Amino acid sequence: MKTSILISFLWLSVINIYAKDVTLKGRVIDINNNGIGGATIQCFHHDSIFISGSVSNNDGGFNIKVQENKNYMLAVTCIGYKENIAYLKHVGSDTKIENIVLEETSVKLDDVTVTAQQVVHTPDKLIIYPTKKQLQHSMGGYEVLYNLLLPQLDVDPFNKKVTTRNREVTLCINGRKVNESEVQNLNPDDILRINFYDIGTPAYPDADAVIDYILVQHEKGGSVTLNSEQHLNRATGDYNSTGQFFKKKSEFSYSISSLFDHQELNPGSNELIQFIYPDKTLTRKTTSLSTGKHNYAYKSYINYTYRGDKTLFYTSLRYNQSKAKTDNYQYQQYEDENSENIFRDYTITSNLNPAIELFYDRKLNHKQSLMFSLLSSYNHNEYSYQYSETYPHPEEKDDIESMTKEKYFLMKAQMTYVKAFNNKGTLSAMLEYEQNNTYKKQYSDKATTNKDYLLYSQFPLNVVYQQKTKNISLMLKWGSRYNIRKNKNEATIRNFSFHPDLTLNYQINDNQNIYLFGTYSETPQQITWLTKTEQEIDYLQVRRGNPHLKNIKYMEFALAYAFNWKWLTVRPYISHSLLYDALYETVFRENEVFVHSYYTGGTERNFIPILGLRFKLIPQILTMKMDISYAKRWFTTWQKVSLTTWEMSNIGLVFMYKDFMATANVQAPRKNWGLGDLTKVPWTYRFNVGYNYHNLHLQIGSQNPFSRLKMNRVFDTPEYRSESNIYIPKLEDHVFYLKASYRFNFGKQHEFFNVPAGNTNKSAILKAH
Numbered sequence: 001m002k003t004s005i006l007i008s009f010l011w012l013s014v015i016n017i018y019a020k021d022v023t024l025k026g027r028v029i030d031i032n033n034n035g036i037g038g039a040t041i042q043c044f045h046h047d048s049i050f051i052s053g054s055v056s057n058n059d060g061g062f063n064i065k066v067q068e069n070k071n072y073m074l075a076v077t078c079i080g081y082k083e084n085i086a087y088l089k090h091v092g093s094d095t096k097i098e099n100i101v102l103e104e105t106s107v108k109l110d111d112v113t114v115t116a117q118q119v120v121h122t123p124d125k126l127i128i129y130p131t132k133k134q135l136q137h138s139m140g141g142y143e144v145l146y147n148l149l150l151p152q153l154d155v156d157p158f159n160k161k162v163t164t165r166n167r168e169v170t171l172c173i174n175g176r177k178v179n180e181s182e183v184q185n186l187n188p189d190d191i192l193r194i195n196f197y198d199i200g201t202p203a204y205p206d207a208d209a210v211i212d213y214i215l216v217q218h219e220k221g222g223s224v225t226l227n228s229e230q231h232l233n234r235a236t237g238d239y240n241s242t243g244q245f246f247k248k249k250s251e252f253s254y255s256i257s258s259l260f261d262h263q264e265l266n267p268g269s270n271e272l273i274q275f276i277y278p279d280k281t282l283t284r285k286t287t288s289l290s291t292g293k294h295n296y297a298y299k300s301y302i303n304y305t306y307r308g309d310k311t312l313f314y315t316s317l318r319y320n321q322s323k324a325k326t327d328n329y330q331y332q333q334y335e336d337e338n339s340e341n342i343f344r345d346y347t348i349t350s351n352l353n354p355a356i357e358l359f360y361d362r363k364l365n366h367k368q369s370l371m372f373s374l375l376s377s378y379n380h381n382e383y384s385y386q387y388s389e390t391y392p393h394p395e396e397k398d399d400i401e402s403m404t405k406e407k408y409f410l411m412k413a414q415m416t417y418v419k420a421f422n423n424k425g426t427l428s429a430m431l432e433y434e435q436n437n438t439y440k441k442q443y444s445d446k447a448t449t450n451k452d453y454l455l456y457s458q459f460p461l462n463v464v465y466q467q468k469t470k471n472i473s474l475m476l477k478w479g480s481r482y483n484i485r486k487n488k489n490e491a492t493i494r495n496f497s498f499h500p501d502l503t504l505n506y507q508i509n510d511n512q513n514i515y516l517f518g519t520y521s522e523t524p525q526q527i528t529w530l531t532k533t534e535q536e537i538d539y540l541q542v543r544r545g546n547p548h549l550k551n552i553k554y555m556e557f558a559l560a561y562a563f564n565w566k567w568l569t570v571r572p573y574i575s576h577s578l579l580y581d582a583l584y585e586t587v588f589r590e591n592e593v594f595v596h597s598y599y600t601g602g603t604e605r606n607f608i609p610i611l612g613l614r615f616k617l618i619p620q621i622l623t624m625k626m627d628i629s630y631a632k633r634w635f636t637t638w639q640k641v642s643l644t645t646w647e648m649s650n651i652g653l654v655f656m657y658k659d660f661m662a663t664a665n666v667q668a669p670r671k672n673w674g675l676g677d678l679t680k681v682p683w684t685y686r687f688n689v690g691y692n693y694h695n696l697h698l699q700i701g702s703q704n705p706f707s708r709l710k711m712n713r714v715f716d717t718p719e720y721r722s723e724s725n726i727y728i729p730k731l732e733d734h735v736f737y738l739k740a741s742y743r744f745n746f747g748k749q750h751e752f753f754n755v756p757a758g759n760t761n762k763s764a765i766l767k768a769h
Contacts, residue, residue, distance in 0.1 A: 022068045024088070026097035028060040028076055032367065032420060034468075035060025036102055037510075038120035038127065039078035045070060057510065059122075059470040068092050076100050119150075119564070123473035123507045124466065126150075126196040130188075133620060137661035137690060139227075139697045139741045141171070141186035141213060144194070146663070147654050149625040151562075151571040151612030152198060154650075158686065158703070160184060162211065164198060165517075165558065165575070170207035174215055176312075176361075177204065181255065181299075183213075185225055185242050187743060190215045199475055199503040199515070202418055202428035205462035206479065220246050224744045232736040235262040251305040261295040271724035275540060275594060282334065289329040297322035310363040318377075320353040343538070348384040353377060367420035372413075379408035387538055400536050402444040409437040424468040432460045440533070454487040454531060458524075471508070477501035483524050485547075487531060497522035497551045515560040522551040525583065529598045541587075543596045550600040553580040567619065571612040579604035584637040585675035587720035594720055598675070602637040610649075625652040635673055638717060643671050643678075661690045677715040677722075695743045703735040 028039040039056040043064050051072065054062045066072060074086040074097075081102035088095070120127040130144055138144040142157035154163045160180040162169040171183050197210040204210055222245040230237040240257035275282040298321045305314040328345040355377035362370045387400040411434070418428040438454040459482045466475045479499040486492035499521030506514045531545045556577035563570045582602035587594050610629040617624055627650040633643040653664045667684040688701025715722040 021065050022091055023094045024064045024066060024072075024074075024091070024097060025095070026062055026074075027099050028056045028062065028078070029099050029101055030081070031101060031103060033099075033422070033424070035122070036078055036081065037122050039076055039081075039102065042075045042077075044073045044075065061470075066091060074100070076102065078102055121507060121510065121513055121562075121564070123468055123471055123505050123513075124197065124199065124201070124475075126198060128194040128196060130191060130194065131620065133656045135188040135191060136659075136692060137656050138188040139690075139699060139739065140188070141183035141191075144186075144188050144191060145211065146652075147656075148194075149614055149623050149652055149654055150196070151569050151614045151625065151627075152560075152573075153196070164209045165573070167208040169209045169211050170204055172204075172210060172212040175203065175212060176359075181240075181257070185227065185240075185255075186213060186215075187223065187225070187745075192216055199473065199505050199517075200464070200477070200501075202426040202464045202466050202475075203416075205416070205428050205430045205464040205477065206460070220248070221746050222246060223746070225741065226743075227739075227741045229737060229739045232738060236260065249307055251303075251307075253303045253305070255299070255301050257297075257299040259295075259297040259299075261293060263293050269724060269726045271722065274721040275589075276719045276721070277589070285333045285335065287331045289331055291329065292325075292327040294326075295322070295324040312359070312361040314359050316355075316357040318353075318355040318357075320355075321351065323350045324348070344386065344388050346384075346386040348382070350382045352380040369418045371416040371418075374414075375410070375412040377410045379406070379410070381406040381408060385535070387536070400444075400539065402442065402536060404440060404442045404535075406441075407439040409435075411435050426464075426466045428464045430460075430462040432458075434458050434460075442533070444536070450533070452488050452531070452533065455485070457484045458482065471506060473503075473505045473507075475501070475503040477503075479521075481524065485530060493530070493547060495524060495551060497524055499523075511564045513562050515558075515562070517556070517558040517560075519554070519556050521554045523554065524551050525549040525598075525600070529583075537596070540592075541594050541596065546598050549583065549598060550581045552583060552600065554578070567616040569612075569614040571614075572609070573612065574609040575606070576608075577604075577606045579606075582635075582637070583675060585677075585715075586638060587715075587717050589719045599637075602635065604636075604673075605634045607632045621655065621657055623654045626650070633673065637676055641673070641678065643673065645671060659692055661692075663688055676717075677713055680712045695745075697739075697741040699739040701735075701737055701739075 024043070026041075028036045028041070030036055035056070037056055037060060039060065039062075040053065041056065041062050041064060042053045043051045043066060045051050051066055052064050054064050056062045064074075069090060069092055072088045072091060074088065076084045076086070084100050084102055086097065086100060088097070119129075128148060128150070130148065134144060134147045138147055140157075142155060142160055142162070145153065145162060146155040146157045152164055153169070156162075160183070162171065171178055171180075173182060173186070192214045195210075195212040195214060197212070199209070200207055201210050222243065224241070224243045226241050228237070228239045238257070238259045240255065242253070242255045244251060244253040246252075269288045271286045273284045273286070275284070299318075300320070301316055301318040303314060303316045305312070307313075324347075326345075326347045328347075330343055330345070332341050332343060355375065357373065357375045359373045360371070364370060381404075383404045383406075385400075385402050412432065413434075414430065414432045416428065416430045418426065420426045434457065436454075436456040438452075438456075440450075440452045440454070442450040442452075444450075460479065461481075462477070462479045464475065464477050466473065468474075477500060479501075481497045483495050483497070484492065485494075499519065501519045502517070504516040506516075508514065529545050529549060530547050532547060534542050534544045536542050554577065556575060558573065558575040560571060560573040580603055581600040582604045583598060583600050584602045585596060585598055587596050589595075608629065608631045610627055613626045613628070615624045615626075616622075629645075629649045631643070631645045635641045635643075649668050649670070651664075651666045653662075655662045663686075665686040669680070669682050672679045672681065684704055686701065686703050688699055690697065690699040692698070711726040713722075713724045713726065
């Protein structure tokens, strides 16, 4: 018996030695025929004996070596997708397997911690799988993005701002555009993965880049969230409550938010102005005195959402209200006249804003989809301005008082069509119509009542075609805009603008890619700058719009390269941009009054290379991001100005250990060119420490605790010169805050579709200051 067993074993060994290896080739795709990179392929014999394994490349392709003439089972898995099992019988030669399709899943593994291939690079996007710690130590969607410390992404969770290549990033949840409130209130535990379309996506033809949070689904139940942020050194806070409730295919959600800011500010600025006349120069020095500030805002919305197999419908009702009062006392001294006075700049701004939004999304046959949205809002704005001077002699007192009342109607309709082709190409088109009707009435004790009607309409059209291959994504964009503007006192103005883009992303391998970008755009001016409405600043100065402003013309070329190791990411980036008919502000003398107004015709040129670095100093515990930049800028308006900066512009640190976390961010000094003025900003800092226990998150932080923020601004024209040093008051600059968040979830799992309660507050008032 032993001899027979030994002979059989030797015979099988000989057969295995001379058995021929064959190759199994296949591709893992999603339901839209897009390759899925980073999928795990495991090959089994008799459903239990593991033979070999592989990981799909950027295009979803894979190769596995097996022995011929045997039966095999392939198990294909990927985080965020359902597992797919394929059975192969009597594999006798190299075999090309049909596409293996993975469907998105609603299952999230609570105990899974992603330690390898956290960021999967594909030609058209980055697929990011946040680790369990990164989600655990985040209070909302912005914190999740910041904790990732992606080199090409600039995230400011304090100001709720996300940019890439100095461009705004469109934020989505499960493919639907959302606003900052939804992102901030996002439950990090629901995030399966994050798709980052750094070159844009056909689903949103008007977006330069898109972040899409892919969330876990919930069958039924709901969630209630309480958030609070309170500044410890001043009476400033933000408190809100949101709730979501689901039953079958319907969802109801609400949000109530209250923001307030009440404080007395310390002296914070001094300004030196020279009014230049033909025969003399009048010099005025102004120093700020104690200032009172009282702001309050209330925001709310209630939404209903219905989702069918191929349709999505939601409606949102919103109501926002705000009121702000600023009482500013300043001390003025006229050097040439040897006189002194104290003046009061008292400003009241109030806003009332109800709005409604409808959205419909329909999936059609043959890989097509159609989206339609409608937004309508009404704004009632009031702007009250009081300026008074008290001279040493009361009979010389000079006062200015004005009020502007505005009714602002907005209607915006948008339709988007998307078609995917079998050759991996996608065509999309977005057509919009937006109309603004503004009725303004200005009262002044120094002039007659001024009534005006302003109609502003625009017709944007954006078309995108994207072609993907195994390693390349080429995207062509065309955007155009037709504008009509007319009011009571001026002729109708029509203009046309366009902006074509060309983007190429070449994926060299799993760790390297090259990015090329070129764009040209024409941008019309803001509505508030296009009218001749005049606002008095003081008895020597007024502010006035200009209806003859041209479109801003912009051209940019950029090149980027990225190399990724397990512990280090290196991303050099270089761009060169030209801007024509740039907008700038100037001041000229009209009789005895100095008029502040806007003009176009300036030029701007920028040359900016940036080196982005990301270090995993201690994997899963300590990560550092650093941007080193050199910038050369040239500006030409009524004068020529050049700026050169060489700086380590930004350093960010994220520390996570068990239930504790800490972040730090340091921003180097910088120079900013504004509407004809130059502003210098010194070092700025942000620090925070957090602790989480189940659904309770606590965070305490500070901004600029070591220095007083001082901004220097210089504005110089042939007839007017101003230089100011703005010392941001410690109550404004030295921020110490405490944040708390508690979430209560109930019911089974279902995917939540929050309706974007965007900021619909609009105004065309040209304010005096």
